[in-house]
Amino acid sequence: xxxxxxxxxxxxxxxxxxxxxxxxxxxxxxxxxxxxxxxxxxxxxxxxxxxxxxxxxxxxxxxxxxxxxxxxxxxxxxxxxxxxxxxxxxxxxxxxxxxxxxxxxxxxxxxxxxxxxxxxxxxxxxxxxxxxxxxxxxxxxxxxxxxxxxxxxxxxxxxxxxxxxxxxxxxxxxxxxxxxxxxxxxxxxxxxxxxxxxxxxxxxxxxxxxxxxxxxxxxxxxxxxxxxxxxxxxxxxxxxxxxxxxxxxxxxxxxxxxxxxxxxxxxxxxxxxxxxxxxxxxxxxxxxxxxxxxxxxxxxxxxxxxxxxxxxxxxxxxxxxxxxxxxxxxxxxxxxxxxxxxxxxxxxxxxxxxxxxxx
Numbered sequence: 001x002x003x004x005x006x007x008x009x010x011x012x013x014x015x016x017x018x019x020x021x022x023x024x025x026x027x028x029x030x031x032x033x034x035x036x037x038x039x040x041x042x043x044x045x046x047x048x049x050x051x052x053x054x055x056x057x058x059x060x061x062x063x064x065x066x067x068x069x070x071x072x073x074x075x076x077x078x079x080x081x082x083x084x085x086x087x088x089x090x091x092x093x094x095x096x097x098x099x100x101x102x103x104x105x106x107x108x109x110x111x112x113x114x115x116x117x118x119x120x121x122x123x124x125x126x127x128x129x130x131x132x133x134x135x136x137x138x139x140x141x142x143x144x145x146x147x148x149x150x151x152x153x154x155x156x157x158x159x160x161x162x163x164x165x166x167x168x169x170x171x172x173x174x175x176x177x178x179x180x181x182x183x184x185x186x187x188x189x190x191x192x193x194x195x196x197x198x199x200x201x202x203x204x205x206x207x208x209x210x211x212x213x214x215x216x217x218x219x220x221x222x223x224x225x226x227x228x229x230x231x232x233x234x235x236x237x238x239x240x241x242x243x244x245x246x247x248x249x250x251x252x253x254x255x256x257x258x259x260x261x262x263x264x265x266x267x268x269x270x271x272x273x274x275x276x277x278x279x280x281x282x283x284x285x286x287x288x289x290x291x292x293x294x295x296x297x298x299x300x301x302x303x304x305x306x307x308x309x310x311x312x313x314x315x316x317x318x319x320x321x322x323x324x325x326x327x328x329x330x331x332x333x334x335x336x337x338x339x340x341x342x343x344x345x346x347x348x349x350x351x352x353x354x355x356x357x358x359x
Contacts (some may be wrong), residue, residue, distance in 0.1 A: 006059040007312065008039040008110045009103035015041055015053060022090045022097050023114055025051075034219065034318055037308075038240075042117065050117035052085065058108040060240070061098065066157045067111055070239045071095050073211075076150050082143060083222075083235050085115040118235035120222030124261040126231050130271040132223070133258060134352060137275025139233050140216055140254050144247055145279055147211040158211060158244040164304065165214065165241050167249040168204070170196040170296045179306045185327065188334060189303060192295045200292055206285035207246035214241035214249065217257040217322065248286040251276050252293035256301075256329070259294070260322060265329040266336060269294075270348025274356070277349065287346070291338045298330040 010018075012030055019025045025045045033040035039055040056067065077084045087095040096113045123136070164172050173193055180186040213220075215238060222235030255272050259265035269290075276282075282290070305323030309316045333341055 006057040006108075007037050007315065008055045008057060008101070010039055010055055010101065014101065015043075018099065018112060019043060019053065019114075022112065023088065024091055025049075036319070051088070052115045052117050054113045054115055055099075056111040056113075058110055061109050061111040063157070064096065064098070064111060065154050067096060067113075069152050069154055069157055070242050071113065072152055073147070073150055073242065074239055077143065077146065077236070080146050082146070083118060083233065085118055085235075085237065088114045088116065118222055118237070120224050120234040122218055123221040123223050123233075123258075124218035126223055128258060128262050128268065129230060130267075130352065132231055133268055133271035134275040135233060136216075136221065136254065136258065137251070137272035138278050139236075139275075140213070140250050141247075141276045141279035143236065144210055144212055144250055150211060158242060160243045163241075163243060165300060166243055166245060167252065167293055167296055167300075168245060170200075170299065173299055173303050176303050176307045179310060180303065185302065185330075188330075189299050192292065192299050195292050196296050200289045200296070203285040203289050204246070206283065207248050207289075208280075208283070208286075209244065209246050212243060212245045212247065212250040213239060214243055214245065214253060216250070216254040218261055247280055248282065248290065248293060252290055253297050255290075256294045256297035256326075257322070259329040259333070260325045265332045266341060266344050267348075269341070269345035271352055273345055273349040274352035278353070287342075290345070291333075291341050295330065295333060298326045298333070301326045302330065
């Protein structure tokens with residue numbers, strides 16, 4: 001976020017007015033949904049149809065080309081049988097509308113989209129069984145595989161070289177880590193940044209590159225019970241961190257977020273790695289950097305959460321949800337060390353795939 005107070009603060013009456021004016025729909029039920037920096041509403045109409053109205057923050061709303069690419073990509077994935085939401089056109093036929101409102105900080109412009117609603121439960125609310133973790137890893141790899149076929153005239157906007165959440169930009173953390181002055185974790189965070197610079201950056205040229213979702217966290221994956229005992233993935237949400245990056249980033253980010261919600265974090269990596277390598281077997285450099293990349297995502301979550309709380313103290317509860325839990329997984333992984341963590345992950349992945357082949 002480069003702008004002060006970028007998060008929209010639309011009232012429910014303003015949302016009702018948007019729905020009527022832009023889509024000729026009348027809400028009969030409406031609930032606010034959690035969001036890091038946007039404003040999302042679950043909306044049921046008087047006809048019983050369900051939607052999500054997404055109001056982008058004023059900072060990101062300055063880049064409609066990027067939002068258009070994200071919207072088009074969601075439709076592309078939906079057409080390829082992935083459970084992603086799609087945007088509905090306004091009465092004028094546009095997939096988004098730029099709205100100017102004063103949310104208490106002066107008039108600003110916010111991009112508005114109406115998305116299809118996907119039923120399901122957040123993945124963090126169900127048991128993270130080895131099978132579900134395997135399916136999550138496999139889904140992430142399959143999604144990235146099909147994304148390489150996505151075409152758009154403005155695809156270059158996904159380069160996002162200054163995007164702070166890209167795992168390519170871990171050195172950016174050095175400008176923000178002051179927010180943890182005096183915190184017992186600061187030295188460990190600085191150490192991971194150093195490891196990234198010394199061991200990951202020299203391997204960038206060996207990583208395979210493509211379009212990645214970049215934010216498969218617990219709020220962005222929905223599941224539903226399946227016929228057999230367990231759950232299946234029913235929704236992939238929030239493409240706001242979409243970028244052109246490295247495939248190994250997707251795996252590392254997803255492992256990190258699933259670790260945050262597991263009682264024994266180290267047990268996450270093996271099944272997820274098995275699912276991922278069912279589609280994208282890792283090369284030597286990718287395998288060697290996975291441990292540091294997972295730690296690096298924890299660093300981003302912890303440092304940026306503390307920074308954004310200073311900028312938006314009224315949103316502290318939501319901003320710190322993942323960061324607080326990430327501390328436990330971060331420490332757990334550091335204590336194990338690279339050699340032991342990799343041993344658990346790769347041996348478990350091999351055993352998991354062996355059992356898959358036998359059944």
